[in-house]
Amino acid sequence: MENQRWLWPCLLTGLVITSLLSVSIGPLQISPYTSFNAMVNWATGQELASVAPHEQLVINNVRLPRTILALAVGATLAQCGAVMQGLFRNPLADPGIIGVSSGAALGAAICIVLFPNGGEYLVAFSAFVAGLATTLIVYRLAASPSGTSVVLLLLSGVAVAALAGAGIGVLTYMANDMALRDLTLWQMGSVAGAQWHYVILSLIALAVISWQFNQSAKALNALLLGEAEARHLGLDVDKLKLKLIVLCAIGVGIAVAATGIIGFIGLVVPHLVRMIIGPDHRLLLPLSAMLGAAILVVADIGARSIVAPSELPVGLVTALLGAPFFIILLLKQRNKLV
Amino acid sequence: MLRNLECKSMFKTYPSEPQVTGLALAGLKPVESAPADRKSATFMPEQKSAETESSTSSSATENAVVSINNLSVHIGKKPVLNDINLEIMPGQVTALLGPNGAGKSTLLKSLCQETELSAGSISMLGKPLHNWNRAELAKSLAVLPQHASLTFPFKVHEVVQMGLYPLSISQQQGLEIVDKQLQQVALSALKYRSYPTLSGGEKQRVQLARVLTQLAQAESTPILLLDEPTSALDLAQQHRVLELAHTLAHKHNYCVIVVLHDLNQACRYADRLVILEQGEVVSDGKPAEALTADIIEKVWHYKPTLVIDPNNKLPLIF
Numbered sequence: 001m002e003n004q005r006w007l008w009p010c011l012l013t014g015l016v017i018t019s020l021l022s023v024s025i026g027p028l029q030i031s032p033y034t035s036f037n038a039m040v041n042w043a044t045g046q047e048l049a050s051v052a053p054h055e056q057l058v059i060n061n062v063r064l065p066r067t068i069l070a071l072a073v074g075a076t077l078a079q080c081g082a083v084m085q086g087l088f089r090n091p092l093a094d095p096g097i098i099g100v101s102s103g104a105a106l107g108a109a110i111c112i113v114l115f116p117n118g119g120e121y122l123v124a125f126s127a128f129v130a131g132l133a134t135t136l137i138v139y140r141l142a143a144s145p146s147g148t149s150v151v152l153l154l155l156s157g158v159a160v161a162a163l164a165g166a167g168i169g170v171l172t173y174m175a176n177d178m179a180l181r182d183l184t185l186w187q188m189g190s191v192a193g194a195q196w197h198y199v200i201l202s203l204i205a206l207a208v209i210s211w212q213f214n215q216s217a218k219a220l221n222a223l224l225l226g227e228a229e230a231r232h233l234g235l236d237v238d239k240l241k242l243k244l245i246v247l248c249a250i251g252v253g254i255a256v257a258a259t260g261i262i263g264f265i266g267l268v269v270p271h272l273v274r275m276i277i278g279p280d281h282r283l284l285l286p287l288s289a290m291l292g293a294a295i296l297v298v299a300d301i302g303a304r305s306i307v308a309p310s311e312l313p314v315g316l317v318t319a320l321l322g323a324p325f326f327i328i329l330l331l332k333q334r335n336k337l338v
Numbered sequence: 339m340l341r342n343l344e345c346k347s348m349f350k351t352y353p354s355e356p357q358v359t360g361l362a363l364a365g366l367k368p369v370e371s372a373p374a375d376r377k378s379a380t381f382m383p384e385q386k387s388a389e390t391e392s393s394t395s396s397s398a399t400e401n402a403v404v405s406i407n408n409l410s411v412h413i414g415k416k417p418v419l420n421d422i423n424l425e426i427m428p429g430q431v432t433a434l435l436g437p438n439g440a441g442k443s444t445l446l447k448s449l450c451q452e453t454e455l456s457a458g459s460i461s462m463l464g465k466p467l468h469n470w471n472r473a474e475l476a477k478s479l480a481v482l483p484q485h486a487s488l489t490f491p492f493k494v495h496e497v498v499q500m501g502l503y504p505l506s507i508s509q510q511q512g513l514e515i516v517d518k519q520l521q522q523v524a525l526s527a528l529k530y531r532s533y534p535t536l537s538g539g540e541k542q543r544v545q546l547a548r549v550l551t552q553l554a555q556a557e558s559t560p561i562l563l564l565d566e567p568t569s570a571l572d573l574a575q576q577h578r579v580l581e582l583a584h585t586l587a588h589k590h591n592y593c594v595i596v597v598l599h600d601l602n603q604a605c606r607y608a609d610r611l612v613i614l615e616q617g618e619v620v621s622d623g624k625p626a627e628a629l630t631a632d633i634i635e636k637v638w639h640y641k642p643t644l645v646i647d648p649n650n651k652l653p654l655i656f
Contacts, residue, residue, distance in 0.1 A: 089489070222503050224490050229483055232450055233552065234476025234504040279490035 007277065011290040015071075018297045022067040023059055025301055027309050030055050039064065069194040070300045070314070071293040072202035073255045074265055078292020079213055080248040081266025082273075082284050086220045087244055088150055091274070092329070094267035095252045098245055099157045101263075102164035103134025104256040106171075108186055113171040113179045123186070124198075124257035131256060134160055135249035139242065150227070189260035189315030191300050198258040205254040209247050210289060216244060217281035224279065262315045264322025265292050271329060401464065403428045403559045403593040404449065409458035411444055411617075418444045420617040422458070428559040428593040431583055433608035435598060435629075437638050440614040442597045446565055449595070450481050463558050476504035478556045480549040484565040486541060488533055495520065495529045497544050501551030515554045519547040522582070538570035546579065553592075562586065564596040568603065576600075580607040605629060605652045613637060629653050 023035040030038070037049035038059040051059075080095040088097065095101065107130025111123045141156035142149055168183075175183060213220075219240050223230045230237050255262070269292040270284060277283050296314070299321065303314040402425035411419040419441045426432050434442040447453045449460060451467060460467045463478060480501075488497065495516055502512045520526045523543040528536065533544060546567070553560040564583060568576035584607045586592040598604045604611055605625040613621040613628060615637045621628045631644045634655065643656040 089487075091490070218503060221492075221496075222500050224488060224492070225497075225500060226483065226487055228450075228452060229481075229486065231452075231472070232476065232479075232481040233500065234473035236472060274490075278496075279492055280496060 007287060011287065011294065014294050015290055015297075018294050018301070019067055019071065022070065022297045022301050023063045026058075026063065026304060028055070028058055030059070035059055035063070065194040065196050065199045066191050066300070067297060069199045069202055069258060070191045070296045072199065072206045073191065073259050073262065074269075074293040074296025075289035076202065076206050076209060076251045076255045076292075077262065077265040077296075078269035078288040079209060079285055080251050081292075082270035082281070082288045083213055083220065083244050083248055084266070085270055086224060086279075086281060087241060088154065089224055089226075091271055092267070094264075095248055096161070096263075096266075097154065097157050098248065099134040099138040099160040099164070100131040100249045100252045101256060101261055102161040104128065104131030104253060105187055105261060106130055106134075106164040106167045108256075108260075109168045109171045109183055112182045112186065113175045116176075116179055128253040128257040131253035132246075132249045134164065135245060135253075139245055185313060186260045187315075188313035189256075189262035189318075190303070190311075190313045191259050191296075192304070192311055192314075194258075201254055202258050205251050206289075209251040210285070212243070212247055213285050214282075216240060217285055220244075220281040221279075260313070260315060262296070262318055264318045264326065265296055268322045268325050268329075269295060402426055403463055403561055404595070405461045406445075406449075407459050407461075409445075409448065409460060410456045411441075411448055411453055412456040413444070413453075417456075418617050419448070422617075422619060424612060424619070424622070426593060426595060427610075429587055429591045430609040431587045431594045431596060431607055432610045432612060433596050433598050433604040434612050434614060435601065435604055436614035439616075440637075441617040442614055443565065444617075445614070446481075446563055446595070446597055449563060450479070462561065473504055476552065478553070478558050479561045479563070480552040481563045482546055482549045482565060482567055484567075484569060486545045491532045491534055493529070494525060494531050494533055494536070494544050497533050498547045498551055501548040501554075504552060505555050507555065515551055516547075519551045519554070522550065523547045539572060539575050542567065542570045543575070543579075546582075550586075559591060559593055560586075561593045562595070564594065566597050566599065568598070568600065576603065583607065601629060601634070601655045605654075606650075625652055629655070 020032050020035060023039065024030045024032045034051055034055060038051045038056050040049060041047055041051060041056060042060055042064060077095065081093075084093045084095050084097055085091050087093075104127040108123050108127040110130075111118050111126045115122060138153065138156045138160050141160075142153035172180065172183060219230075219235055222233050222235055223237065223240065225233075227237050252266075270288045273284055273288045273291055277287060296318070299317040300314045303312045303317045306312055306317075404424070404426040406422050406424040406426075409419055409422040410417065422445065434445060436442050444453060448455055449462075449467075451472075462470065462475065467475075498516045498520060499512065501519075502515070505512070507515075517526070517529075520529055523546055525540065525543055525547060528540065533541065536544065549562065553562065562583070567579050567583070571579060580596075580603055583592075583594045583596060587594045587609070596608070598608075608625065610623065611621070611625055611628040612619055613633060620637060621630075621633045626646070630653075631642055634640065634642045634644070645654050645656075646652070647654045
């Protein structure tokens with residue numbers, strides 16, 4: 001209880017500072033003060049403060065969409081991760097568990113390798129459709145007349161992910177050098193080259209899932225008691241599960257379509273937040289969103305600074321940060337799991 | 339309205355707590371037949387006052403709260419329950435007894451819609467079970483699970499608060515109910531402890547408080563299903579939980595259905611025993627009538643020593 005009082009302002013300040021840094025840092029160094037002015041200009045559509053035209057241009061068309069995309073995708077992935085962990089009552093679950101990431105990757109791979117001239121929109125679109133379709137297949141596999149079994153859901157997720165992996169393997173084998181590079185980069189995820197319509201789409205998705213998740217936060221808490229117990233509390237458990245899974249598939253599908261696969265945000269962020277404020281979803285969800293957004297922005301700053309003037313895919317940075325953390329989690333849980 | 343419900347708390351209270359005002363279940367109607375002078379006279383053994391009350395209340399509510407008609411349940415091809423007919427009354431503790439695999443748990447599961455019925459029907463509070471809206475029914479029907487597998491680090495009071503889920507009340511009212519139920523199971527001192535760190539018995543009592551919270555605003559007779567509620571508890575706690583169940587039934591007209599293994603506990607705390615064997619009711623009635631040496635030998639394949647307790651005329655089984 002007393003923790004959350006400082007957490008809100010801290011996270012909010014952190015978000016503002018990291019966003020400002022993200023807009024300022026890059027091959028063209030812009031001072032935070034100038035970038036703040038440039039953002040005010042951009043937001044109001046007028047030239048209230050004087051900013052050099054080339055700096056204004058870079059901020060409007062490169063840095064700002066990139067930063068906002070990172071914020072939106074980070075917040076989406078973290079919230080979906082928190083919801084999946086609640087839904088599966090397993091703190092080590094992540095959005096990929098229902099097959100959305102692997103399905104999206106397969107969809108993208110098909111486009112990249114078989115339709116090399118389709119353009120990036122086709123890649124994004126097919127990634128989204130394939131991600132959603134895979135999720136629905138996984139859900140169908142696990143559904144039975146007496147309800148949806150979580151164990152079956154997990155197993156079908158694993159099986160479908162393996163199948164998608166095999167498909168990507170075949171496509172990789174068939175791909176030419178150019179497609180191979182695209183494929184590899186896409187699977188590592190990046191917010192570079194963000195475009196405004198992706199940004200807007202991601203923001204809409206974020207708004208919808210945040211609103212809906214918030215509505216379900218109390219029900220998610222009850223679900224942690226166990227499915228039978230939640231039913232006894234009068235919850236329509238199967239409807240809730242379907243709703244949350246579809247929302248996650250949409251959120252993650254759009255995120256993946258816009259940026260490629262960015263791992264570990266959905267796994268690690270909710271876990272971190274839960275360690276500080278506890279498992280109550282009414283707080284966990286909004287705070288995870290804020291922390292996820294901040295972490296992805298920081299990771300993106302890292303991605304373009306570490307090997308400047310070249311860039312790392314941001315998915316690589318999150319994996320480099322997230323994987324060791326995940327291993328620590330596993331080690332801490334080991335005693336309980338054995 | 340809670341003033342005339344003063345009776346001794348079932349659990350020992352901690353010195354730091356304020357004076358416990360008994361079974362202060364918010365929203366519960368006071369029992370009309372309890373005259374004010376009776377409770378103030380001397381400390382009364384609860385059994386006594388309970389019996390007089392149950393006799394008045396049972397005449398007022400003749401109708402069964404739970405009716406089971408020709409119920410059969412098959413799991414796969416195996417019949418687990420076969421043509422069960424039961425009318426379960428409010429204001430009583432009904433114990434389901436029987437050896438492992440007799441169908442007790444399946445019967446309980448069919449009451450909370452966790453198994454599909456092969457034949458027959460169940461109605462609760464006069465309405466067929468499948469016609470009930472789950473959320474509505476949850477206000478009157480609560481189930482205490484045998485094991486609760488909550489691994490996320492919720493605080494004790496947060497777990498109890500989950501019982502408020504089906505209720506539509508203000509936050510302030512909700513918190514009051516939660517505090518009262520925590521007092522009732524003597525866990526007020528552990529209110530801010532993390533649930534997974536509790537002992538098995540404490541966890542069970544937290545779950546009990548949660549389930550009682552769920553029933554705190556029942557508009558009709560509250561139905562409480564307890565699935566082996568004493569399995570994780572030590573001897574004293576076992577008796578306290580069953581005593582609480584007994585009080586809820588007798589003082590507050592709850593319909594309590596409990597699956598038990600211990601025959602002596604069942605005799606002592608239940609008003610009615612329903613003994614199942616291989617999916618059929620083989621004996622049904624008051625403890626002294628339903629549980630005879632013959633029945634025990636037939637059902638459990640164990641030759642008991644059965645004596646009648648001279649104090650309360652109940653069977654004692656060794």
